Amino acid sequence: MQHFFLGQSIYPSERETVTEESITYTGTFYRELPDGTEEEIRVPDRYDVPAGELLVIRSVLPQDYNENTIAIRSSLENVRVYIGGELRTVYDTKNTRPFGKNSASGYVFCETSGEDAGQEVRIELQSFTEKYSGVVNTVYCGDKLDIWGYIFHCYFMVTLIACTMLFSGLVVLIISLVLDIVYKTRFDLEYLGWCMILGAVWMLGESKLRQLFVPNASILSNMCFFVVMICPVPIMFYIDSVQQGRYRKVYHVAECIICVNFVICTVLQVLNIADFISTMFLSHIVIAGTFLTIFITICRDLIKGTAKHYKLPLIGLVAAMIAVMLEVTEVYRVVSMSGIFIAIGLVVLLVVTLIQTMDRIRELELARQKEARESLDYLTGLPMRHKGETLIIEKMQEHDGCLGFVDMDNLKKINDVYGHKAGDHALRLVGAMLTACMENAVVCRLGGDEFLFYLSEVSEVEMNTQMRKLFDSFEAAKNATTETSPAFLSCGLCMCRQGESFEEYYIRADKALYYVKQNGKNNYRFYEELAEQ
Incomplete structure (x- = not known):
């Protein structure tokens, strides 16, 4: 067995290497303009198209074309693909998404064959959100497995990190609950567990591979926005616990504001008045206000000298807050960070919290042993x-x-x-x-x-x-x-x-x-x- 793994690691691969260039469609694309004319365009790119209107692009397959798949990534867009005037593929989640105007982003695959050589490819894109209307992503062609293999190669590590974070968050949450029961007190580790679970949900929702591991990508996509809206809550619980409740009333006010924003944005989404992506600026304002509040309380503690009691958690908390701010400002842009900065921030916070938790457990154990010594009769071993x-x-x-x-x-x-x-x-x-x-x-x-x-x-x-x-x-x-x-x-x-x-x-x-x-x-x-x- 060891020879097998050694051989696989030393000898070169016999598979044909799949690169982005080898699966990218190299034909010329034209955009159909509203006046009936057309212009040559670059793909990928973004064009000025009002929300709700169709962006139509077309190309002619080469005479020697013999690939079995054409693929394009939808960015909150409905997609229709025609080959030789025949509708081959439709991607529209209006009957499967629970609410909202737009279809979730995802890869759309259209089956083709050598018989389609010389035929016209027509792709219609439609988004009801201004920031995504007119977006044209890279068009791939080739073997479907090769395309998925390339996508998997690009985004597997981020998805693996997300799954690891989700598992770690659940483990941390279970450990914290056990510690709560054993020591009859609440540990900061519990709030960190919830932070890690939310961060993992964010990363999985943003993952380019999400349509592979969930049957309904729309629901998982919406979870990203839920995370953005409620992510300050566990962070506030965490800092409130670290600060020993000195600013609890202030944090309660901030939590109420978060709940109000959550209800408003969700109602607008459910009623199809405005998608989460359109109301995300409200959540950004709430997050910025929440973090400003936390920053002010930390500054007050630094001035009073009480922040020295939570120096390590303070480092991790600042890292997590910076990571969240970086991520949420990118959530509605075409290029997403996929939660990688949140993962880094939470790992830093996890390390410092584990150190603090071990110190606290040691203190509790010493106190428990002292109490046991003082409550037991040294002569008979019976309780006093x-x-x-x-x-x-x-x-x-x-x-x-x-x-x-x-x-x-x-x-x-x-x-x-x-x-x-x-x-x-x-x-x-x-x-x-x-x-x-x-x-x-x-x-x-x-x-x-x-x-x-x-x-x-x-x-x-x-x-x-x-x-x-x-x-x-x-x-x-x-x-x-x-x-x-x-x-x-x-x-x-x-x-x-x-x-x-x-x-x-x-x-x-x-x-x-x-x-x-x-x-x-x-x-x-x-x-x-x-x-x-």
């Missing part, structure tokens, strides 16, 4: 009072259960006689036994020799069984060494109902524990039993 009570309250809001207040007796005696290490060992035994015997219970250390637990979905009878198991297990464990043998457990229990007050049940469990402590210790009692007495 505040953390434990919070967990118990959450569990009590969802399930009935039993709240238990546990006290280890004779801790002072063990410390005085055997030392504090023996006392610590005894406390660790209590924590271990509570965790082992009270399966699925929330257990915490309140401090000193006091513990608290909550076991959900348990009856009083089942709780009795659990407590006997706890006392028997602790008895066996503490008698394994002389130092811990003086330890005993006292426990007060209270059956709880879902959603009721934690404080009330805590007081009841404490009263039950007090009763046990006053009546011999080394036992447990339910508050309900004491209430009946």
Whole structure:
């Protein structure tokens, strides 16, 4: 296998090289003028033709003509191709496009053969937009596969970049959502994911190969204009997040203006009053105003010194904004940049945002570890009072259960006689036994020799069984060494109902524990039993 790839990469190609010159029609073209005369013209070129009127060009095929295809690219134009007076090809999307006056730009192919040699070729072009009316693109002739191969060779890389951006945007969006769930906070990466998806849609919509990978190019073409109209929104969300909401009210006003412009332009397009390309200047004004607003807020932060907190994102954001401005000013021109500058700007923004995200994750992890250290008892490994009570309250809001207040007796005696290490060992035994015997219970250390637990979905009878198991297990464990043998457990229990007050049940469990402590210790009692007495 390696020899195969090595050979393919080293040895020259055996295919016939297809160049633009080899597939370009070299015949002479004439333009039919409104007064019935004609003039010789250059192709490609652009001519003064009012919007909606036909531009008719014609040529005569050579006597030795034997190609199977003639092709021309439509620039928002309807196209009709006649060979020898016979209508061979019609490109008009009025029955397939959802709205708008013009057919989407695309390559139009007309089948021919050697029998057409010496015949007249007549091409009619019609656009209802002033900026595209009168445009004549290069006319190709040759084998259809060769023509497509040349087009594919020219525009494949841009299309591949667009697909890569789309995939990367989806991955970034998924990763950001996962991070949002894990860390319970919103990351700037999410807004960047949406920016990348919009940029990819732009590039795919502008791709010369779009008619190959979508059945309806008109819809994808319109998506380019939607992107132009809404592209400032995720950028504003991004900068608002980076600036920590200092100018959120200002950005909300700008977002409302963007929405109004989007609605107006879309309504005009749907009603066939004005195509997106004709109203694009409104979107340009909105984008320019939005970016000016962002620029002013950044300048204010630079003056106040608060911009130093987002130096890296600032670099990427400026690059992305410049790229967007370059692209949107070209969207309605005959020659499009196909989104390549947007791709470059977003790649820069992605790199700096990833660096910032990794720094933020590191900070969150350090904060989480610090919180974990501060919320866990170093001796028993159980949650401390505040953390434990919070967990118990959450569990009590969802399930009935039993709240238990546990006290280890004779801790002072063990410390005085055997030392504090023996006392610590005894406390660790209590924590271990509570965790082992009270399966699925929330257990915490309140401090000193006091513990608290909550076991959900348990009856009083089942709780009795659990407590006997706890006392028997602790008895066996503490008698394994002389130092811990003086330890005993006292426990007060209270059956709880879902959603009721934690404080009330805590007081009841404490009263039950007090009763046990006053009546011999080394036992447990339910508050309900004491209430009946």
